[in-house]
Amino acid sequence: MNIKILAEQLNLSISTVSRALRDSYEISEPTKARVRAMAKQLNYRINPYASSLRRHRSKTIAVLIPEITNNFFSQVINGIEYIAQEKNYHILIYITHEDVRKEIEFAHHLHNGRVDGVLMSVSAETNNYDHLNELMESGVPIVFFDRICESIETSSIITDDFESGFAATEHLFQCGCRRIGFFGLFEHLSISRKRYEGYLAALKKYGINKDDDLIVRSGNDIAANEAAITKVLTSANKPDGAFASIEKMAIASYNVCKRLDIDIPSQLKLISFSNLEISTLLNPSLTTITQPAYEIGKQAAMQLFRYLEKKLYMNRHEKIVLKSSLIPRQSTKKTHSA
Amino acid sequence: MNIKILAEQLNLSISTVSRALRDSYEISEPTKARVRAMAKQLNYRINPYASSLRRHRSKTIAVLIPEITNNFFSQVINGIEYIAQEKNYHILIYITHEDVRKEIEFAHHLHNGRVDGVLMSVSAETNNYDHLNELMESGVPIVFFDRICESIETSSIITDDFESGFAATEHLFQCGCRRIGFFGLFEHLSISRKRYEGYLAALKKYGINKDDDLIVRSGNDIAANEAAITKVLTSANKPDGAFASIEKMAIASYNVCKRLDIDIPSQLKLISFSNLEISTLLNPSLTTITQPAYEIGKQAAMQLFRYLEKKLYMNRHEKIVLKSSLIPRQSTKKTHSA
DNA sequence: CTGTTAGCGCATTCAG
């Protein structure tokens, strides 16, 4: 089944049929109707590979993320999918598992025209962005979300990381904490650095000195993370509050507290970044900061389509900053920066 | 940049280069090395669309799921991705949002050769499978997982739904419950029916009569689900235990209990299907049944590749049944059917 | 072991 057979059945030329199918203005309405009817009857579908080969565009975008079993990223995908469906685009998923080598491999692969554009959040290990620069230079637009790459000149969607880091720390202070731990990712990630800077700013505002013994940086190894947290929580100068700036560390902290029989919140106040919608529901003693993940996905996809539709040229770029919400343990929702 | 330019640079014919790139046995090692070196130097990549057009295969599979912001499905995708990466395949994601019309639209679309095979879980609304039968007949193999379609003759990966439904209900009985509610999906879904049958069998074993007033079927509307659960939990003959056979209903039950100030587990014992790894961690009063989602994804993908690699013909099919785990509120893990 | 040739199915010039 191909366009040739369809054209023969209709006693029309291939080109006429092709134009009719793409609803070209050059074709009369009756002809279009005939073509559509016959196409339907014969169950004809345009071959996407032939079409893409000819048109040099794939109607496909790639989504590159560090992990998928994470409510934040799956909500983002949901948002992306909403826009992609609207635009009749297809979504290819690539998961790096926080492995730079995989990220590089995917980036290199995508030079081949398989996708028209890329939406991504960089892996925690990544600190050299050559592979992404090359991809951009080869004409594939990239839009970053959340874990962005500041040295690459392109659009990105982020949340108010500094402000929410500040708000989280301030919240702990207002709950009476004076020794506040920070559990986060490596500082070369922009989100980590900014949340950390917010944390530092809040400490400063309330006249608390930073104590490096209360800082834990997450690696990929969960056991190692838990060991590092355990060390902090069992030290002589242990914290009375902690800010887990990524969900992975929140879960690790929770595990450690359980093992050490430390009660949250009476012995340790914990506040964490989390998009696990039901976490506060299941355990109201957790205070969380939630990012508008679905909206982030939508905005990122919309921005990418601006590039694809040439409404925005690749040498122009925009940073879009969305607001996170702080959900205190009373479960009353409020936007911290509203 | 294309294979022609590459061939010219090498003073070789296009076909020799093409063969060298695919590591054909017909090409000498030195030539292959030269080709690879030049390809690397010139940053050449095979155009996947030209290749797919010519070879009539896309090296791409589609994953069709009802929702993605759900730990079960995202873990499944993780498993699928693991196998796909091993096989150098690409993954297109389609989310039906439990909408049959979207499912039909996707299925029709995929007749066009965009993918070599499909992995899917049917939407809750689906009760006519023509669109899937047509897709199979057009030569695209489908492997179902979890929400399978029993009337289509193809392979599928499921869990021991009857047994886990039985175990869940028995667990409630052993905890002292005598009026046990069942909160599930529509019965036309095989997983729902089997879990329900397990529930009924357990009631029978312990001489408890089924009470239709304790049965709630979930729709897509969360508010309506919560209203139905509220009605049951506030009736004169309210249950002392409940089995939520899908996570959505577990969350709804939890919400309702909170609103009604019903304590779990002292006033209502709740057991639920859930792949939210940290749910028992966050709230040890929940007993959960966890499906091996990652393994389901891997098995499903492996089975699909058996079709794609012609190790299994499409008229042959296998049902693979994996075991779920019952995690009681003590958090001691055990496989209920081990 | 390598080259020549003929399409895969479609979109788009260009010519009417």
Place this chain on the structure above:
DNA sequence: CTGAATGCGCTAACAG
């Protein structure tokens, strides 16, 4: 408004 002809980039007979 429609048709003929060309080629997107690659693979696979077939031929040597």
